Amino acid sequence: MENALIMAIAMGLIYWISRSMLGGYFALFFIGNAIFVGVVAGLISGNLTQGLILGGGISAVFAGIIAPGGNMPTDQTMAATTMIPLALSANLNVDQAIALAVPLGLLGAQLMSLRKIINVRFAHGADKAVEEVDTKKLEKNAILYPALLAFPLLFLPVFLVVLLGQNVMLDLLAFIPEWMLHGLEVAGNVMPAVGFALIMNSIGKPKLIPYTIIGFILVKSLGLNNLVAGAILISVAFILVYNKKEVDEKLEAKNE
Numbered sequence: 001m002e003n004a005l006i007m008a009i010a011m012g013l014i015y016w017i018s019r020s021m022l023g024g025y026f027a028l029f030f031i032g033n034a035i036f037v038g039v040v041a042g043l044i045s046g047n048l049t050q051g052l053i054l055g056g057g058i059s060a061v062f063a064g065i066i067a068p069g070g071n072m073p074t075d076q077t078m079a080a081t082t083m084i085p086l087a088l089s090a091n092l093n094v095d096q097a098i099a100l101a102v103p104l105g106l107l108g109a110q111l112m113s114l115r116k117i118i119n120v121r122f123a124h125g126a127d128k129a130v131e132e133v134d135t136k137k138l139e140k141n142a143i144l145y146p147a148l149l150a151f152p153l154l155f156l157p158v159f160l161v162v163l164l165g166q167n168v169m170l171d172l173l174a175f176i177p178e179w180m181l182h183g184l185e186v187a188g189n190v191m192p193a194v195g196f197a198l199i200m201n202s203i204g205k206p207k208l209i210p211y212t213i214i215g216f217i218l219v220k221s222l223g224l225n226n227l228v229a230g231a232i233l234i235s236v237a238f239i240l241v242y243n244k245k246e247v248d249e250k251l252e253a254k255n256e
Contacts (some may be wrong), residue, residue, distance in 0.1 A: 004089075004163055007044045011081040013157035014040065018077050019112060020150035034059040034080035046089045055083045057094040058101050078108020082161045115153055119146050211236075 017023045018032030030036060035055040042051020062076035079101035086098035125141035211233075219229050 003044065007041065007085050008159045008163035010040055010044060011037070011085055011162045012155040014068040015077055015081045015158045016151055019075075019108075019115075019154050020147050022147045022150075032077035034062065034076055034084070037077070037080040038084055041084045041088060045085070047088055050088060051084060053094050054097050055080060057098050058083065061098055061102070062105065074102070074105035075108025075112060077109065079105035080159070081158050082165070085162045086165055111154070111157065115150060116148060118153075118234060122146050122149075140170050 014031055018027045021028060024030060033055075035052065036053040038053070038055020038058075039048065040051075041055075042048035045051065058076065058080050062074065062079070082096055082104050083101040086092070087094075087100075092100070122141045122145050125145075126138055129135075129137035129141055135155060215229065215233055218224065218232075224232070
Protein backbone atom coordinates (compact mmCIF):
# COMPACT_ATOMS: atom_id res chain seq x y z
CA MET A 1 0.00 0.00 0.00
CA GLU A 2 2.85 2.36 0.80
CA ASN A 3 4.43 1.74 -2.60
CA ALA A 4 1.08 2.38 -4.31
CA LEU A 5 0.71 5.68 -2.43
CA ILE A 6 4.20 6.81 -3.48
CA MET A 7 3.44 5.84 -7.08
CA ALA A 8 0.14 7.75 -7.04
CA ILE A 9 1.75 10.90 -5.59
CA ALA A 10 4.64 10.77 -8.08
CA MET A 11 2.36 10.30 -11.11
CA GLY A 12 0.00 13.05 -9.93
CA LEU A 13 2.89 15.49 -9.44
CA ILE A 14 4.34 14.69 -12.86
CA TYR A 15 1.01 15.36 -14.51
CA TRP A 16 0.42 18.56 -12.56
CA ILE A 17 3.91 19.99 -13.14
CA SER A 18 3.98 19.18 -16.85
CA ARG A 19 0.43 20.09 -17.83
CA SER A 20 0.03 23.19 -15.61
CA MET A 21 3.09 24.68 -17.38
CA LEU A 22 4.56 25.25 -13.92
CA GLY A 23 7.82 23.82 -15.18
CA GLY A 24 7.68 25.58 -18.55
CA TYR A 25 8.24 23.85 -21.85
CA PHE A 26 10.97 21.68 -20.33
CA ALA A 27 8.36 20.06 -18.10
CA LEU A 28 5.80 19.94 -20.91
CA PHE A 29 8.05 18.07 -23.37
CA PHE A 30 10.49 16.24 -21.07
CA ILE A 31 8.89 15.54 -17.68
CA GLY A 32 5.54 14.92 -19.37
CA ASN A 33 7.05 12.50 -21.88
CA ALA A 34 5.91 8.88 -21.57
CA ILE A 35 9.50 7.60 -21.50
CA PHE A 36 10.37 9.78 -18.49
CA VAL A 37 7.15 8.66 -16.79
CA GLY A 38 8.12 5.06 -17.53
CA VAL A 39 11.52 5.56 -15.88
CA VAL A 40 9.98 7.04 -12.71
CA ALA A 41 7.23 4.41 -12.51
CA GLY A 42 9.74 1.64 -13.19
CA LEU A 43 12.07 2.83 -10.44
CA ILE A 44 9.24 3.04 -7.91
CA SER A 45 7.86 -0.39 -8.81
CA GLY A 46 11.32 -1.97 -8.98
CA ASN A 47 10.95 -2.90 -12.65
CA LEU A 48 12.82 -0.21 -14.58
CA THR A 49 13.15 -2.27 -17.77
CA GLN A 50 9.41 -2.87 -18.11
CA GLY A 51 8.70 0.75 -17.24
CA LEU A 52 10.96 1.88 -20.08
CA ILE A 53 9.34 -0.58 -22.50
CA LEU A 54 5.85 0.65 -21.61
CA GLY A 55 6.92 4.29 -21.80
CA GLY A 56 8.58 3.79 -25.18
CA GLY A 57 5.52 2.02 -26.56
CA ILE A 58 3.10 4.73 -25.44
CA SER A 59 5.47 7.47 -26.63
CA ALA A 60 5.57 5.92 -30.11
CA VAL A 61 1.77 5.97 -30.34
CA PHE A 62 1.53 9.67 -29.46
CA ALA A 63 4.64 10.73 -31.42
CA GLY A 64 2.72 12.12 -34.39
CA ILE A 65 0.12 14.04 -32.40
CA ILE A 66 0.11 17.79 -33.04
CA ALA A 67 -1.86 20.52 -31.25
CA PRO A 68 -3.46 22.77 -33.89
CA GLY A 69 -4.40 26.09 -32.36
CA GLY A 70 -2.98 24.92 -29.03
CA ASN A 71 -5.68 22.25 -28.64
CA MET A 72 -4.43 18.73 -27.98
CA PRO A 73 -6.62 16.00 -29.51
CA THR A 74 -5.20 13.55 -26.98
CA ASP A 75 -2.89 13.68 -23.96
CA GLN A 76 0.24 11.52 -23.85
CA THR A 77 1.03 12.40 -20.24
CA MET A 78 -2.39 11.42 -18.93
CA ALA A 79 -2.13 8.10 -20.77
CA ALA A 80 1.36 7.46 -19.41
CA THR A 81 0.88 8.56 -15.79
CA THR A 82 -2.26 6.45 -15.40
CA MET A 83 -1.64 3.43 -17.62
CA ILE A 84 2.04 2.67 -16.94
CA PRO A 85 1.59 2.18 -13.15
CA LEU A 86 -1.55 0.10 -13.73
CA ALA A 87 0.20 -2.00 -16.37
CA LEU A 88 3.15 -2.61 -14.04
CA SER A 89 0.89 -3.68 -11.16
CA ALA A 90 -1.35 -5.87 -13.36
CA ASN A 91 1.54 -7.35 -15.39
CA LEU A 92 0.06 -6.18 -18.70
CA ASN A 93 2.25 -6.51 -21.78
CA VAL A 94 3.06 -3.41 -23.79
CA ASP A 95 0.47 -4.09 -26.52
CA GLN A 96 -2.39 -4.39 -24.03
CA ALA A 97 -1.19 -1.29 -22.17
CA ILE A 98 -1.03 0.76 -25.39
CA ALA A 99 -4.57 -0.21 -26.40
CA LEU A 100 -5.93 0.78 -22.98
CA ALA A 101 -3.84 3.98 -22.85
CA VAL A 102 -5.50 5.54 -25.90
CA PRO A 103 -8.92 6.24 -24.28
CA LEU A 104 -7.15 7.59 -21.17
CA GLY A 105 -5.30 10.03 -23.44
CA LEU A 106 -8.62 11.23 -24.84
CA LEU A 107 -9.88 11.77 -21.28
CA GLY A 108 -6.82 13.88 -20.53
CA ALA A 109 -7.49 16.08 -23.57
CA GLN A 110 -10.99 16.83 -22.27
CA LEU A 111 -9.55 17.66 -18.86
CA MET A 112 -7.13 20.13 -20.44
CA SER A 113 -9.97 21.78 -22.35
CA LEU A 114 -11.89 22.20 -19.09
CA ARG A 115 -8.83 23.80 -17.48
CA LYS A 116 -8.51 26.29 -20.34
CA ILE A 117 -12.16 27.25 -20.05
CA ILE A 118 -11.77 27.95 -16.33
CA ASN A 119 -8.51 29.85 -16.87
CA VAL A 120 -10.26 32.40 -19.10
CA ARG A 121 -11.14 34.24 -15.90
CA PHE A 122 -7.44 34.57 -15.02
CA ALA A 123 -6.61 35.70 -18.55
CA HIS A 124 -9.01 38.62 -18.19
CA GLY A 125 -7.46 39.39 -14.81
CA ALA A 126 -4.00 39.43 -16.41
CA ASP A 127 -5.22 41.81 -19.15
CA LYS A 128 -6.58 44.16 -16.51
CA ALA A 129 -3.30 43.97 -14.59
CA VAL A 130 -1.40 45.01 -17.73
CA GLU A 131 -3.71 48.00 -18.18
CA GLU A 132 -3.10 48.99 -14.56
CA VAL A 133 0.67 48.30 -14.87
CA ASP A 134 0.41 46.07 -11.79
CA THR A 135 3.17 43.47 -12.10
CA LYS A 136 2.29 41.62 -8.89
CA LYS A 137 -1.32 41.22 -9.97
CA LEU A 138 -0.11 40.08 -13.39
CA GLU A 139 2.13 37.39 -11.86
CA LYS A 140 -0.73 36.10 -9.73
CA ASN A 141 -3.20 35.88 -12.62
CA ALA A 142 -0.73 34.55 -15.17
CA ILE A 143 1.24 32.11 -12.99
CA LEU A 144 0.09 31.59 -9.40
CA TYR A 145 -3.69 31.26 -9.67
CA PRO A 146 -3.71 28.95 -12.74
CA ALA A 147 -1.10 26.67 -11.12
CA LEU A 148 -3.04 26.47 -7.84
CA LEU A 149 -6.29 25.73 -9.63
CA ALA A 150 -4.56 23.10 -11.75
CA PHE A 151 -3.46 21.15 -8.68
CA PRO A 152 -6.86 19.66 -7.75
CA LEU A 153 -7.95 19.60 -11.38
CA LEU A 154 -4.87 17.74 -12.68
CA PHE A 155 -3.24 16.08 -9.67
CA LEU A 156 -6.30 14.47 -8.08
CA PRO A 157 -7.65 12.50 -11.10
CA VAL A 158 -4.28 10.86 -11.77
CA PHE A 159 -3.64 10.29 -8.06
CA LEU A 160 -7.01 8.56 -7.56
CA VAL A 161 -6.79 6.45 -10.72
CA VAL A 162 -3.32 5.16 -9.82
CA LEU A 163 -4.09 4.65 -6.13
CA LEU A 164 -7.51 3.04 -6.48
CA GLY A 165 -7.35 1.70 -10.00
CA GLN A 166 -4.95 -1.21 -9.45
CA ASN A 167 -7.56 -3.50 -7.89
CA VAL A 168 -10.12 -2.34 -10.44
CA MET A 169 -7.73 -3.19 -13.26
CA LEU A 170 -7.05 -6.66 -11.85
CA ASP A 171 -10.79 -7.31 -11.48
CA LEU A 172 -11.37 -6.05 -15.02
CA LEU A 173 -8.67 -8.33 -16.44
CA ALA A 174 -10.21 -11.30 -14.64
CA PHE A 175 -13.57 -10.44 -16.21
CA ILE A 176 -12.32 -9.76 -19.79
CA PRO A 177 -12.32 -12.91 -21.97
CA GLU A 178 -9.10 -14.13 -23.57
CA TRP A 179 -10.21 -13.31 -27.12
CA MET A 180 -10.81 -9.67 -26.16
CA LEU A 181 -7.37 -9.39 -24.57
CA HIS A 182 -5.87 -10.76 -27.77
CA GLY A 183 -7.82 -8.14 -29.71
CA LEU A 184 -6.32 -5.44 -27.50
CA GLU A 185 -2.84 -6.82 -28.23
CA VAL A 186 -3.49 -6.68 -31.99
CA ALA A 187 -4.78 -3.10 -31.72
CA GLY A 188 -1.79 -2.14 -29.59
CA ASN A 189 0.57 -3.61 -32.17
CA VAL A 190 -0.81 -1.32 -34.87
CA MET A 191 -0.76 1.89 -32.82
CA PRO A 192 3.00 2.68 -33.03
CA ALA A 193 2.90 2.40 -36.83
CA VAL A 194 0.02 4.86 -36.88
CA GLY A 195 2.02 7.27 -34.69
CA PHE A 196 5.02 7.28 -37.02
CA ALA A 197 2.77 7.58 -40.07
CA LEU A 198 1.23 10.71 -38.52
CA ILE A 199 4.73 12.19 -38.06
CA MET A 200 5.57 11.72 -41.71
CA ASN A 201 2.24 13.12 -42.81
CA SER A 202 2.59 16.19 -40.55
CA ILE A 203 6.08 17.03 -41.89
CA GLY A 204 4.79 16.83 -45.45
CA LYS A 205 6.39 13.50 -46.37
CA PRO A 206 3.45 11.10 -46.81
CA LYS A 207 5.45 9.30 -49.51
CA LEU A 208 7.62 7.87 -46.70
CA ILE A 209 4.65 6.15 -45.03
CA PRO A 210 5.06 2.92 -47.09
CA TYR A 211 8.58 2.51 -45.67
CA THR A 212 7.15 2.65 -42.16
CA ILE A 213 4.54 0.04 -43.03
CA ILE A 214 7.13 -2.25 -44.61
CA GLY A 215 9.47 -1.89 -41.63
CA PHE A 216 6.66 -2.54 -39.18
CA ILE A 217 5.60 -5.71 -41.03
CA LEU A 218 9.20 -6.98 -41.23
CA VAL A 219 9.82 -6.42 -37.52
CA LYS A 220 6.61 -8.15 -36.51
CA SER A 221 6.89 -11.05 -38.95
CA LEU A 222 10.65 -11.71 -38.64
CA GLY A 223 10.94 -10.84 -34.95
CA LEU A 224 13.88 -8.47 -35.48
CA ASN A 225 15.06 -6.51 -32.46
CA ASN A 226 15.32 -2.72 -32.55
CA LEU A 227 19.09 -2.68 -33.13
CA VAL A 228 18.97 -4.96 -36.17
CA ALA A 229 15.91 -3.21 -37.60
CA GLY A 230 17.60 0.17 -37.12
CA ALA A 231 20.77 -0.99 -38.90
CA ILE A 232 18.72 -2.27 -41.86
CA LEU A 233 16.70 0.94 -42.14
CA ILE A 234 19.83 3.12 -41.94
CA SER A 235 21.37 1.06 -44.76
CA VAL A 236 18.24 1.47 -46.87
CA ALA A 237 18.29 5.22 -46.20
CA PHE A 238 21.92 5.49 -47.37
CA ILE A 239 21.12 3.51 -50.52
CA LEU A 240 18.19 5.81 -51.37
CA VAL A 241 20.21 8.97 -50.71
CA TYR A 242 23.21 7.85 -52.77
CA ASN A 243 21.01 6.67 -55.65
CA LYS A 244 19.15 9.99 -55.70
CA LYS A 245 22.44 11.89 -55.63
CA GLU A 246 23.77 9.82 -58.51
CA VAL A 247 20.61 10.42 -60.58
CA ASP A 248 20.74 14.18 -59.88
CA GLU A 249 24.40 14.35 -60.93
CA LYS A 250 23.65 12.53 -64.20
CA LEU A 251 20.73 14.88 -64.93
CA GLU A 252 22.92 17.93 -64.26
CA ALA A 253 25.67 16.56 -66.53
CA LYS A 254 23.13 15.85 -69.27
CA ASN A 255 21.67 19.35 -69.05
CA GLU A 256 25.10 20.91 -69.31
